[in-house]
Amino acid sequence: MAAVLALSSLAALAAHAAETFAPDDWKHRQTISIDTSADGVELKQGASLVPLALRLHSGNFAFAEARADGSDLRVTAADGKTPLRFHLEKYDATNELAVLWVQQPKLTPSAKTDALQLFWGNDKAAPASDAKGSYDAAQTLVLHFSDNGPLRDATGNANHPRDVQPATVAGPLGGAIRLDGSAPLIVPAAPSLRLIAANGFSFSAWIKPGDVQSGELFHQGTGSQSLAIALAGGKLTVTFNGKTISSSANIAPGLWQHVAVTLAGKRVLLYVNGAEAGSGELASGDLGGDISLAAGYRGDLDELTLAATARPADYIKALYGSQQPDSPMLAPADDDEGESVSYFSILLGAVTVDGWIVIGILMLMAVISVAVMIGKTRFLVTTQRANRHFLERFRAESDALLDPDTEAARAIANGGEVSASPIYRIYATGIAEMRQRFAARGRAGGLSDASLNIIRASIDAAMVRESQRLNSQMVLLTIAISGGPFLGLLGTVVGVMITFAAIAAAGDVNVNSIAPGIAAALVATVAGLAVAIPALFGYNWLAIQIKNVSADTQVFADEFLTRAAELHSR
Known part of the structure; x- marks a missing residue:
């Protein structure tokens, strides 16, 4: 019920978004x-x-x-x-x-x-x-440096640097600032800027340094209890409590480069131009206070961001x-009409690993169901053709075929065209019992009531075996019919749970982030129904055909016993 209510709410959100x-x-x-x-x-x-x-x-x-x-x-x-x-x-x-x-x-x-x-x-x-709405809740500071006037934080946190109007130059995106190292940018302390080691931390910026030997990009805290991201000896470095981790990649002077640092617990990762360029562990802790940006840094700076989480690689x-x-x-x-991407590809692209596992199981069930339906159809077609062939011969010479000692009764046993007929196998069982009775007591005595009952019991047992043969593998279709939708529902519920968990972790709720995950989760339910519906139709058709063959077999058994009693009873 909870999943249904959640899906209803999401549908309402999507409808509202579409209306706007x-x-x-x-x-x-x-x-x-x-x-x-x-x-x-x-x-x-x-x-x-x-x-x-x-x-x-x-x-x-x-x-x-x-x-x-x-x-x-x-x-x-x-x-x-x-x-x-x-x-x-x-x-x-x-x-x-x-x-x-x-x-x-x-x-x-x-x-x-x-x-x-x-x-x-x-x-x-x-x-x-x-x-403000363009960033998730974990984003605490974004400085574009394209503002006309004082620098402003683009997020909804209003973490604006203190009034500074640095020189503006062309950057890799919009505007950038040029710094001579004499005055850092100070961002006043705020609750959103407090660094909680358990939550993680991310820093990123575009830099075009004039001097790669020294200069801080970020600093928070006091004394040894502080975190500093800087340039030193041509490397990107991270320092906490006196311990420093340096990048393996060099920082080139006079060129725009993208640098980033993430901190998750004690784990520190350094990135240069989108690629991991160093890692290590620092005994980090929670930090607060003002943030100093670009202290002693000489060069250009653009698109500086901070986040209260460790961004993935x-x-x-x-x-x-x-x-x-x-x-x-x-x-x-x-194509400027925007038709190059289909809904189908969007849905498949959003399916999670657990969804693919469920869909994989359902695909296996679908293959088995199709194989059973094809194999069973061929089996029943062959069976019905053999039944018709045998019954035509039996109607034409029933008296001769009901006498185990006649040439006709012996010859039909060698006819390969009737070997696939369950009616023939019932007939063969009855004739074999009659032959045993005659061999034991002679033909003159005919068949007693006890002998007829024995023959009837043997035929009944043969009919049970034939019924089992006809219904074999049908249980696989019933499993697909009943189990497919439940497996699909399981995949959908798990997908919805993962989607909401991701939203909770990101701290941002909007229909654009919810809709792809929910739509992809529903793919599992569609796959379950796609398995069950063909199996349901196939099962019902096969069940009717099996019922018809079983009915023909039962009718023949009664006819066989009645005629045998008429011809051979005492």
């Missing part, structure tokens, strides 16, 4: 394909709720068709109907340059099935840029991949 966006009201749209395969930016595990950077320029976007301030822009999922949260960092219609950030609910690993739909061209559209790689110039991860699709 009508694709037909926009004149133009463009599909942005997302490539997480080896041809793009390869992700092994995938990631969720990732803010992706879309760069718009004259080569991929018609600025003249949109409003001058870009307020009519909208972004949806691949279906072209589900709105996604986004915000504009920069929109310069004059120079035809823009940077748009979109919260992608899920990135499927090693796939080319994910996509975004970008809409524009609606004079009546209200502005929908939502910087694929999350870091997706950040770097989407923010690169001419990103191989994001590209306009050839």
Whole structure:
């Protein structure tokens, strides 16, 4: 019941989301394909709720068709109907340059099935840029450095640095800042910025250092009880309690590079340009107080972010991949109508490992069911043809065939065309018993009532065996009929549980992050029904055919005993 209520609530949310966006009201749209395969930016595990950077320029976007301030822009999922949260960092219609950030609910690993739909061209559209909603609850600070005026935190936490107006230069995305190392950026202490080691911590930024030998990028805490991320000796370093971990990759001067650090408990990982570049353990602890950024750092800085969780490796790689110039991860699709990605591929791409396990079991059940139905159909067709052939001969010469000593009774036993007939096997059982009775007592005495009862008992036993033969393997179809939907329901319930657990961990609830997981979870139920429904139809048809064969066998047994008694009773 709880799962049903949850699904009903999610359906209501999805319906509400669909009502707030009508694709037909926009004149133009463009599909942005997302490539997480080896041809793009390869992700092994995938990631969720990732803010992706879309760069718009004259080569991929018609600025003249949109409003001058870009307020009519909208972004949806691949279906072209589900709105996604986004915000504009920069929109310069004059120079035809823009940077748009979109919260992608899920990135499927090693796939080319994910996509975004970008809409524009609606004079009546209200502005929908939502910087606060573009990030999950774990994101505590985002500095784009494209602001005109004091630096502002793009998240909803309002962790704005103290009034500083550094020199603005061109960055890898929008604007960047140039620092001479004389004055750090100070972010005042706040509850959201408190570093809780058990929850984890992530730092990322684009840097273009003029000096790679020294300069801090991040510092929180006092004395030895502090965490510092810095450049030292041409390396990215992390220091806590006097212990330092350095990157294996060098930091080059005068070039834009993406650096990131994650902390989970004591485990520290360093990344350079999306790739892991060092790891180790530090005896970390909880920290609070003001945060100092870029103390002693000389160079350019852009897109600095902090999060109160340890971002997975694929999350870091997706950040770097989407923010690169001419990103191989994001590209306009050839079809500007957004039909290149099907619902079917989206659903399959969102199925979790447990869902595939259930679907795999159901596929095995489906193969077995089909094999049983095909094999049983061929068996029954052969059986019915052999029955007809035997009955035609029996009707034509029944008296001769009911005498075990006649040539006809001996000859029919050698006829291969009747060997597959259960009616023939009933006849053969009866004739064999008659032959034994005659051999023991002679033909003159005929068949006594006791002899007829013995023959009847032998025929009844043969009919039971024939019934077992006819109904063999039918239990596999009943298992598929009754077990398939339950297995599918199990896969759906587990998928729903995993989806809600992921939402709880991310701390963000919206229909865009819920819908793919729920839709994929329902694939298991569909697979269960796909197994059960054909098996149900096949079972009912086969059961009727088996019933007909059994009825013909019963009728013949009665006829055989009646005629035998008439011909041979005393």
